[in-house]
Amino acid sequence: MQAGKPILYSYFRSSCSWRVRIALALKSIDYETVPINLIKDGGQQFSEEFQALNPMQQVPALKIDGITIGQSLAIIEYLEETRPTPRLLPQDPKRRAQVRVISDVIASGIQPLQNLSVLKQVGQENQLTWAQKVIHSGFNALEQILRSTAGKYCVGDEVSMADLCLVPQVANAERFKVDLTPYPTISRINKTLLALEAFQVSHPCRQPDTPPELRA
Amino acid sequence: MQQVPALKIDGITIGQSLAIIEYLEETRPTPRLLPQDPKRRAQVRVISDVIASGIQPLQNLSVLKQVGQENQLTWAQKVIHSGFNALEQILRSTAGKYCVGDEVSMADLCLVPQVANAERFKVDLTPYPTISRINKTLLALEAFQVSHPCRQPDTPPELRA
Numbered sequence: 001m002q003a004g005k006p007i008l009y010s011y012f013r014s015s016c017s018w019r020v021r022i023a024l025a026l027k028s029i030d031y032e033t034v035p036i037n038l039i040k041d042g043g044q045q046f047s048e049e050f051q052a053l054n055p056m057q058q059v060p061a062l063k064i065d066g067i068t069i070g071q072s073l074a075i076i077e078y079l080e081e082t083r084p085t086p087r088l089l090p091q092d093p094k095r096r097a098q099v100r101v102i103s104d105v106i107a108s109g110i111q112p113l114q115n116l117s118v119l120k121q122v123g124q125e126n127q128l129t130w131a132q133k134v135i136h137s138g139f140n141a142l143e144q145i146l147r148s149t150a151g152k153y154c155v156g157d158e159v160s161m162a163d164l165c166l167v168p169q170v171a172n173a174e175r176f177k178v179d180l181t182p183y184p185t186i187s188r189i190n191k192t193l194l195a196l197e198a199f200q201v202s203h204p205c206r207q208p209d210t211p212p213e214l215r216a
Numbered sequence: 217m218q219q220v221p222a223l224k225i226d227g228i229t230i231g232q233s234l235a236i237i238e239y240l241e242e243t244r245p246t247p248r249l250l251p252q253d254p255k256r257r258a259q260v261r262v263i264s265d266v267i268a269s270g271i272q273p274l275q276n277l278s279v280l281k282q283v284g285q286e287n288q289l290t291w292a293q294k295v296i297h298s299g300f301n302a303l304e305q306i307l308r309s310t311a312g313k314y315c316v317g318d319e320v321s322m323a324d325l326c327l328v329p330q331v332a333n334a335e336r337f338k339v340d341l342t343p344y345p346t347i348s349r350i351n352k353t354l355l356a357l358e359a360f361q362v363s364h365p366c367r368q369p370d371t372p373p374e375l376r377a
Contacts, residue, residue: 055305056266067255071269074261081254093242094228100235105217108232108269113279117298121291130282137278141217 006031006064009053011038012207012214015111015168016072017060021202022164023076027083031062035209038116073107076161088161095156098149102142102162106169110138114172131176139173139183142166146185154189159196167193171204234268237322249322256317259310263303263323267330271299275333292337300334300344303327307346314350320357328354332365 008024008031010017024031036044036059044050045057054061054070061070065082069075080088089096112118114131122130149155154162170190173180180187193199200206205216222231226243230236241249250257273279275292283291310316315323331351334341341348354360361367366377 055302056270056299057302058270065255067258069258069262071262071265073269074258074265077261078254078258081257093239094226096242097228097230097235097239100238101230101232104232104235104268107265108234108273109217109219112269112273118274121294133282138217 006062007034008032009034009036009050009059009061009063010207010209011036011059012204012210014038014059015172016058016107018168018171018202018204019072019107019164020060020062020075021207022167022198023079023088023161025198025202026086026088026159027079029079029083033208035207037209073103073161073165076164080161087158088164090155090158090160098155099160099162102145102149102154103165105138105142105145106162106165109141110135110169111172114176128176131172132178135169135173135176135178136182138169139178139180139186143183143185146189150185150189152189152192159193163189163193166190167199234264234322234326237325241322248319249325251316251319251321259316260321260323263306263310263315264326266299266303266306267326270302271296271330272333275337289337292333293339296330296334296337296339297343299330300339300341300347304344304346307350311346311350313353320354324350324354327351328360 006024006029008017008020010021010033012035036050038045038059041047045054045059050061051057053063053068056070058070060072060075061068062075064078069078076088089099113134119127119131146154151157153159154166166186167190170180170186203216204210205214210216217231219231221233221236222229223236223239225239230239237249250260274295280288280292307315312318314320315327327347328351331341331347364377365371366375
């Protein structure tokens, strides 16, 4: 293990960064934040310096144990394998599959289609409609999946990687004014999770780079 | 999700290709599709996620439909170039014979089909020599041949190998 705290490259409002912040909080891993503002200066993620660190030019990226990892789920799985307590994936392979399915539905099926770079290409007048369509589509599927997997949380009664993906995606939905009435299971689980400390300390409104007007 | 693939196995049905592959890896662990070392496993997952979250969803059928027919090719090419630029850079530090070192991994399973997508969208692969080399090496392996789109039960006659 390398000496020195892990460094998280994060943007307060990035839902993908929030997933990792929750994981770090749940596992009580102390870390330093280097804020990367996705909008200022044309997008700080495009700097040469950051590109060398993460070729995808995206947040989050985590510098830990002498390596730098991009892609939020790859980061979370690495944390799970190297700091296994408390668990973020169940022990049983079928339940682990359920956790990964829900995580992938969000991380591959919804979020990338409504992230900043895609919205830029869609054009300003179309952005809201596009994002709402994408989220509705994904949440329709997710609501159905959760009806058979959920207990207190997304999969049974233990917080898992799926829950880390859900809460930030619901926040995105709210930002795009998506009506959540058709998704009672998603709403219930989201509410339960937001009451947990790890989801609160990692919240976009409490980050080092949160603008003053949005601070909790 | 109304998408393929979905695998019905051991009494359950799993969607999402990487979730399926991780389940197969955990229940049928030989031969391995993920290295033993956590740092190399992370590299495999990063590459897989770059493709499975960062490229493919942005150029899949349902997104292309929304983009509109006259924009589709440009959109798909842009998305793939963007992702392949990053991937080429990543692979330069992780690749051996294959994406991560010298063992076939989940990353390789993601690479080959994405290169096929790139070719279908007429993406020029000259800027991506590492991607091209690894793709070529993998396509010579039996598993990549028997699973090829041109050899499936539903391959249209005019595209059959």
